[in-house]
Amino acid sequence: MAMAENNGSGRRKSPLLPPVLVTILKTVGSVIVTMLGLTFVTFVIGRVMPIDPVLSIVGEQASKSTYDEAYAALGLDKPIIVQFFYYIWDVLHGDFGVSLLNARPVAEDIRRVFPATLELATIGTFLGVVLGVPLGVIAAVKRGTWIDQVARVVALVGYSMPIFWLGLMGLLIFYGILGWVGGPGRLGIFYEDIVPTVTGMILLDSMLAGEWDVFWNATTHIVLPASILGYYSMAYISRMTRSFMLEQLSAEYITTARVKGLPERTVIWRHAFGNIKVQLITVIALSYANLLEGAVLTETIFSWPGIGQYITTALLSADMNAVLGGTVVVGLIFVLLNIFSDLLYRFFDPRATK
Amino acid sequence: MKPFKNIMTAVVMGFAVGMTAMPALAETPANMLVIANRIDDITTLDPAESFEFAGSDVSRNIYGKLVNFDPLNLAAGYQPDLAESWTVSEDGKTITFTMREGVKFASGNPVRAEDAAFSLRRAVALNKTPSFILTQFGFTPENVNDTIKVSGNTVSITTDKRYATSFVLNCLTATIGGIVDEVEVMKHEADGDMGNAWLKTNTAGSGAYTLVSWKPNDSVTLKSNPNFYLGEPAMKKVIVRHVQESSTQRLMLERGDIDVARNLNPDDVAGITGKDGVAIDSALRGRLMYISVNQKHPILSKPEVRQAIKYLVDYEGMQNSFLKGQYTIHQNFLPATYLGAVDENPFSLNIAKAKELLASAGVGPFEIEVGVREAQERIEIAQSLQNTFAQAGITLKITVGTAKQILSRYRARELDMYMGAWGPDYPDPHTNAGTFAYNPDNSDEAHATGLLAWRNAWDTDGLTDQVAAAVVEGDRDVRAKMYADIQAEFREKAPFAVLYQKIEQTGRAENVHNLNLGGAITAVSYWPVTK
Numbered sequence: 038m039a040m041a042e043n044n045g046s047g048r049r050k051s052p053l054l055p056p057v058l059v060t061i062l063k064t065v066g067s068v069i070v071t072m073l074g075l076t077f078v079t080f081v082i083g084r085v086m087p088i089d090p091v092l093s094i095v096g097e098q099a100s101k102s103t104y105d106e107a108y109a110a111l112g113l114d115k116p117i118i119v120q121f122f123y124y125i126w127d128v129l130h131g132d133f134g135v136s137l138l139n140a141r142p143v144a145e146d147i148r149r150v151f152p153a154t155l156e157l158a159t160i161g162t163f164l165g166v167v168l169g170v171p172l173g174v175i176a177a178v179k180r181g182t183w184i185d186q187v188a189r190v191v192a193l194v195g196y197s198m199p200i201f202w203l204g205l206m207g208l209l210i211f212y213g214i215l216g217w218v219g220g221p222g223r224l225g226i227f228y229e230d231i232v233p234t235v236t237g238m239i240l241l242d243s244m245l246a247g248e249w250d251v252f253w254n255a256t257t258h259i260v261l262p263a264s265i266l267g268y269y270s271m272a273y274i275s276r277m278t279r280s281f282m283l284e285q286l287s288a289e290y291i292t293t294a295r296v297k298g299l300p301e302r303t304v305i306w307r308h309a310f311g312n313i314k315v316q317l318i319t320v321i322a323l324s325y326a327n328l329l330e331g332a333v334l335t336e337t338i339f340s341w342p343g344i345g346q347y348i349t350t351a352l353l354s355a356d357m358n359a360v361l362g363g364t365v366v367v368g369l370i371f372v373l374l375n376i377f378s379d380l381l382y383r384f385f386d387p388r389a390t391k
Numbered sequence: 392m393k394p395f396k397n398i399m400t401a402v403v404m405g406f407a408v409g410m411t412a413m414p415a416l417a418e419t420p421a422n423m424l425v426i427a428n429r430i431d432d433i434t435t436l437d438p439a440e441s442f443e444f445a446g447s448d449v450s451r452n453i454y455g456k457l458v459n460f461d462p463l464n465l466a467a468g469y470q471p472d473l474a475e476s477w478t479v480s481e482d483g484k485t486i487t488f489t490m491r492e493g494v495k496f497a498s499g500n501p502v503r504a505e506d507a508a509f510s511l512r513r514a515v516a517l518n519k520t521p522s523f524i525l526t527q528f529g530f531t532p533e534n535v536n537d538t539i540k541v542s543g544n545t546v547s548i549t550t551d552k553r554y555a556t557s558f559v560l561n562c563l564t565a566t567i568g569g570i571v572d573e574v575e576v577m578k579h580e581a582d583g584d585m586g587n588a589w590l591k592t593n594t595a596g597s598g599a600y601t602l603v604s605w606k607p608n609d610s611v612t613l614k615s616n617p618n619f620y621l622g623e624p625a626m627k628k629v630i631v632r633h634v635q636e637s638s639t640q641r642l643m644l645e646r647g648d649i650d651v652a653r654n655l656n657p658d659d660v661a662g663i664t665g666k667d668g669v670a671i672d673s674a675l676r677g678r679l680m681y682i683s684v685n686q687k688h689p690i691l692s693k694p695e696v697r698q699a700i701k702y703l704v705d706y707e708g709m710q711n712s713f714l715k716g717q718y719t720i721h722q723n724f725l726p727a728t729y730l731g732a733v734d735e736n737p738f739s740l741n742i743a744k745a746k747e748l749l750a751s752a753g754v755g756p757f758e759i760e761v762g763v764r765e766a767q768e769r770i771e772i773a774q775s776l777q778n779t780f781a782q783a784g785i786t787l788k789i790t791v792g793t794a795k796q797i798l799s800r801y802r803a804r805e806l807d808m809y810m811g812a813w814g815p816d817y818p819d820p821h822t823n824a825g826t827f828a829y830n831p832d833n834s835d836e837a838h839a840t841g842l843l844a845w846r847n848a849w850d851t852d853g854l855t856d857q858v859a860a861a862v863v864e865g866d867r868d869v870r871a872k873m874y875a876d877i878q879a880e881f882r883e884k885a886p887f888a889v890l891y892q893k894i895e896q897t898g899r900a901e902n903v904h905n906l907n908l909g910g911a912i913t914a915v916s917y918w919p920v921t922k
Binding site: 089092102103106136137138139140141146149150205208209212213216220221222225226229230337338339340342346347350355 | 419423425431433434435518519520522523588591592604606607608609610612630632633634635636638639642643645646648795798799
């Protein structure tokens, strides 16, 4: 990825600094520039949108004096660049402002909704990887056979089926008819507010508190939405794995390995798969980031109070503080995942550090 | 293929067995009410600021008021609540309320006349969105200490001129009339905000319930108030869960995980009707669907054209198709169940009559733009209008936009025609009369954007004076008759065609009794509910 090239050129230009320091400085610099750019663009879009945030707060029946008071309280009477610098200054102090809609600090809201999404996306991605990678590898190895065809159909369904439809059908069958899973929401009503919030992720918090009833109830609630997201993620990961594997399997070194009499399992898993790990990391990281960004429709159908639903509701209600706060957090996650996949990249591919 | 066949057979059999062996329905506890509703519109719980539907539902169950509606007899109008009686001065400007003795807030503090005065003064001083409901009586932050006074166990309010007593009292039943615990609230005052920041997310009332938690876009949990003067309610806990999707609400109701589903669409209502253990309630709400035409438009300002448009709406067709069960035909600006409401609906689709009226106005085919916000039912109504208008030679160009986009053009008097909804702000006929049929200054400079008549550049053809007279009429029956007369004229003359009134269909577990959603005039009441 780009980071590897930067590292190389950085080393040439700054011989006085140790390469590790150069890498760190460059990474930090790129994070700052990316985040500033993202914040600025979102901020400007928020200000030029044909939506009046004041009206959202005061309603259309409000008197002019009420309107003016709210207008000034939001700082909208100042030039946009001044507003932006005020905002950045606050963000640097951990203050994303107060949600225009629910009067709570945005940071507090994000602390509440983000763990819900993190929990869901992590399990979803885990399922996607555990099922998608072997499926992709097998489909590539058994190319053209019925296994490959089944894998293709499974992936195609995952790609093309609207996720809200899958969600609704899943709820109807597994919750409505069979009663195998818990309903919408993160917990049943009787289990609410039992476990103290530590991480905000109920599965983890209930384990920490030793509340196994709560853990089990939360599991019955998360299993369906996570499976649906996992299916979606699996469809993507399995197709990408298959295509990476096909490329490797047709390479000459694989033929050589086979000719040398290596067992097929070693050829596939050690040699071919070993060489697609780096590409897979990027794919998985992107898929994870997509789910972390918030699977709005899944969250809506399952009444899952996550960040996707939060940002969408905020956007539709012109709650720009919440939109900005959410966007900054999502942007930061993208950047961090990018850095993380770069680090893994270096770990798996020594060439990247050279 | 044999193994595949076996697997498929097993799957189908398993599915069939699963279907027939449906697990027994769960049931919520006997002293707990669980509701699925869309609560993402709650922005604050401070009664001086709250102005949304879901927020009003919470407020109504937490705050007592001087006067209030009895949920089991809404038709009786306002009744004593925290004030056990009141008298009106001879000049009709001062109403003196005597407070009910022995009532306590949830905090244990007594409910005093001082609390009532503080709450009303506070609502005026804070000048939040709904403050106009009180300031329309002449209260200002500067004069509240003189106009809202305490004497012993009484609190008196003095308006700037004589108004119908029913008007003032109806306004005090609105959310903004909620009486807060002054001692508790002022403990949490910050920067002179009279406890506003604290009350946004906390409560300090004397009503049937107190707030346990409000998690935005997630849930509101209430617990019963043992100090409630009418006795602690049977439902010790009320949980309102945010469930956006109608089909999800339906599933939860069928599974017995909730007692009430507040937002069922017609398909889900049809699907659930007749199922064991579930009942469907239909209640009229205050929201009206209407169209209006801009009187700045040279053609649309002709009286015959205004009339013709009212004959170009397929009222029945829409009511019986995509609006089925959700809206009922209503052609008057006061929603049914309001004081002065009438039920005459003289217009129906009549293309020939409309053509005749257009011809008599000397109008040939023409094109107009209608602004509609991007909501499915509104777009469908606009499409139906497009079809029927075309039959009389009027080309309707539909502009769909966000609520804010369309509304800002409507408020700027830029749209030829508007298709939208209006919900009353408080439970008195003046709330709608004062916007549909009242416009004292029709000039552009007046910027009376809050008045629908002004937005359509309509000078009301003399109805403004009649509305002004009705709002000061002391006799409740005479006042009701005045509104009936105003509406009769309005139907014929106005550039508005009121089309429908909202019906809310609620799915309810059959064992839940006495759940009143508040009709068109107020919000839901949980305290009479039993199981």
